[in-house]
Amino acid sequence: MSSKSSDYTLGERICKARDVSGLSTAQLARRLGIKTSTLHSWESDRSEPRSNKLVLLAGLLNVSPTWLLVGRGTPPVMDEPASADLDGVRVALDRLQRQAQGLADEIAALQERLNGS
Incomplete structure (x- = not known):
């Protein structure tokens, strides 16, 4: 897989940003008010978040919604x-x-x- 963010899927970008943020799937799901299985579905590209959850997700992961959707913008950086x-x-x-x-x-x-x- 190429290292450009735009070459990753939405699910892969969600997973990468979650990993960089140091949150488990359970922790992030709880903060989003969704089931862990829903987050797993997003991360495995079986489903996608609705726009309101995408915006909340981006805020919690400290990335832009545009980066999550299409990989444009600043990717998350691990401190x-x-x-x-x-x-x-x-x-x-x-x-x-x-x-x-x-x-x-x-x-x-x-x-x-x-x-x-």
Whole structure:
């Protein structure tokens, strides 16, 4: 794929801008007042936002509606993360790893119960 914004689809531009903004699909969907599945449909080009949601989406992602629609204008630029941001990411990652380990342990215990029956 070419690196020009106009060569990307609307869904790809939405996804890129969301990634640059640091928002998850769930966070952005909540701010837009839509279901996460609706946002997934937009990002995968299965559907498109109505004009009122497109304008709101552009504002939340700090890009112009024109850039979202046709790739003209200034694309979103990722800022260098501050060290405090990285610390927050490390803390979140540690928390998620602990949760994942807990779930893995629970799955193993349930599998043992099933195998023991």
